[in-house]
Amino acid sequence: MKSYTKKGTKPPLPETPSGDGFKIADDQRRIRDVESARQIYDRFVQDSSLRIRTINEVRAQLEGGLPYDQSKLEAQGAGWQTNVNFGDAQAARDRTLLPYWKLVHDVPHKIAVDIDTVNPNADRWSAAFAEAFDDFLDDWGADYFTQYMAFAKNFVDFGPGVVQWADYDSPRFGAVNVQRIYFPKNARMSPSEWDVVAMVRDVSPSELYLHIKDQKARKNSEDAGWNLKAVEEAIYQAMYGNSKRDPRDMTRVQDDVVQNDITIASIFEPLQLIWMYVRQFTGEIACYVFTRQGGVEDFLFENPSYCENFRQLLGVVWYDTGTDGLVHSIKGFGIKNCAYSKLLNRMKSRMVDSATMSFGINFQRGEEMPDEAPPIENYGPVNVIPNGLTQVGVYPRLQEGMAVIETLSQNQAENNALYRQQQQSLIQKSDTATQANILAGMSGELTEASASIYLSQVGENVFSECVRRLRKKGSTDKDAKAFVRRLREKRVPDEVIFDTEIRVRTAATAGLSSPMLRAQKAQAMLGMMQIPGVNGRYWLEQYIANNFGSQAVTKGLLPEGAQSNPQQRRAALLENMAFGQGTPLPVDQSDAHYEHAEEHLKPLEVIAGQFVQTQQISPEQGAAMLIGIEHASQHMAMLKQDNTQADKFQALWPMFTQIQTIAKGVIQYLQQQQEQQQAQPQQAMLQ
8 A cells, every 4th residue: 555644745545545644623524523424424325215226226127137026926826927138228238338438439549638828839739648648548458448338337327427536646547336426415417516425335354454464554554544443443343243234225235146145254244434525615625434334433534635626536427417417317328228128028028928828739628528527648649639628729929019129129219319339231231322421420410419428528527637647747656757758758848748728628529429420521531631731641540540440540550750751751861861971952842841851850959969968069060960950941941831731840840940049059169160270270380
């Protein structure tokens, strides 16, 4: 566990809570004591009882729950009836869930950054931020996919998708189980309006023991804000069987049912600890940790300055806006479709029963058949049927049921205006390109509102906080250090990296939420690449990303600048060799001026850097620098005249002007050297 000193450090967030050492005045607390905190938590659970039951019903449908109570069917003599969950709820959820990854990530860059500056390099810096963020996600690796999909699954199933940052500095978040987070009744969507939020987490005695295992751990934990005596009491309570589950929280029972884990030895059962976050009168967020049940009457942990605001603690994305923006009125896809899934399972079960009845051999008892008549006798392949039985053909009535199921499916598709990926096969089977465009456009228009709500929240509530942490000046986090290093390598000034106001949003566009629609529009723009003012590279990236995935952009295209137009760059390198030998060369109008200028400036930058450090330069280097900067200035003049390459001109301009300024110093240095050499023979003659 990280250790934190008392002065000048911020505590980590709930996964490994700790904080500054402090004393709290009673009149500054909004939570007076553990008893008050438990009363608030109990009220949360009481107000959420309906929500908990709803969540359990939804989970039952998604996790294979049966449409009928089997014990009741058997009690009624109907245990033979079909009672099966056909998996429609899970399949529908998965079809809805998986595209939420593609919506955000199947674009060349994951974020777009607006920088509050009029500097002409702003676009280049914005691109550098987006590329550095992509690299950060690549460093995060497979765990990012796991956390993102867990967060999106909660979002689709229940309504809120919640992430939480592990400590004060790390930009990596973890998905929060929304079944374990409690908001007050009538709480609204905006984090700035929250006063108190509670989260429940299972903590094993061994995890708590890490706080008191030795003197060093005890001192670090105490400095961080842990109450060691209360921690010891909680461990004792857990180890000796005094820990009891909250009988009101039936989501725990559902967890055990799914895991076939109804019976648990109490000595191994973790403690249920509550993290309660409270907005202080100063606006800061305080944190209190306590046990759910009695027996430990002190806070295990408390910090009145846990973080500055709720946005730095939790990133929340809501499925819709609910009723008047109330948190508990927001329902996810799983909740909205739970009743439909139950009905569909029951309809299909009855259809199976109907088909099963039709496959049997059925007889009708005649009036002349006595009650004591023997049953059908079976002798291997021979059946003896008594008099009075007439075989009856039973024909299944499946058409009506199939029509009902089809109607239900259509109704579901119409009512759930969600982001769904347009099926590739549907568009491929279109008779004409016009039909394909219409199909893709319908998919995009149907889902635009839903995609817009989702994208705006992911950008503002999740990615924006990640970038804020990556930009923190002086951060020792490895991801933040790598992020800053990459921006500096892309020649982004420190004042822009750390201080300038920026706005972060997702790079995906809600109006083009369908990948097929994006791909078609990008393909149409490829035909306009040669028109002056059109950024052909951008549209080529969009086309590749939407057809082959965002990873294909970096692998399928040469990096912009460094490897672009290799033949022209090879010619520029040969010219550099001529400059080094003191031979000037003319600039041709047909040269690729950006590639030539960049290759000429690279060695000049090295020579200029050495001159600044040593204040010395050889005559050969001086001649190469003067010839090279004059040649490069002609390329820059021609590049400036091309409006389609204005961004490239602006990208090279700072380096060019810096080298040009140093070149003036080189001229003065060489002149002084020449004057000194001329003066030496005269002085020798005088002597």
